Amino acid sequence: MIIILKKQAEEAKINALKKEMEEQAESISKLYSMPGMDMSAFGGEGETLILNANHPLVQYITEHQDGENAEMICEQLYDLAKLQHAPLDADAMTKFVARSNDIMMLLTK
Numbered sequence: 001m002i003i004i005l006k007k008q009a010e011e012a013k014i015n016a017l018k019k020e021m022e023e024q025a026e027s028i029s030k031l032y033s034m035p036g037m038d039m040s041a042f043g044g045e046g047e048t049l050i051l052n053a054n055h056p057l058v059q060y061i062t063e064h065q066d067g068e069n070a071e072m073i074c075e076q077l078y079d080l081a082k083l084q085h086a087p088l089d090a091d092a093m094t095k096f097v098a099r100s101n102d103i104m105m106l107l108t109k
Contacts, residue, residue, distance in 0.1 A: 024053040
């Protein structure tokens, strides 16, 4: 009986986390579909970006979607995720390095 209840509690927790991740993904996808954003820069068909909804950067983006640096942070998160799977092409790497420098300059202010 205790094992069944524990398993049900774990399943409920997993379902709650799945729902929270879906809500976060929906919120981020709304941000990516902002006017003026080039969606082709965010990967090809069949690619899926999974974000940790508890990470402070993801929480910041969901709370500050209209923030001055929101787009830059989203692009950086996406490139960091892509780098975990394969090297960036030359153009993407150039943009990544320039954006990294911009982020570091923001930290000096």
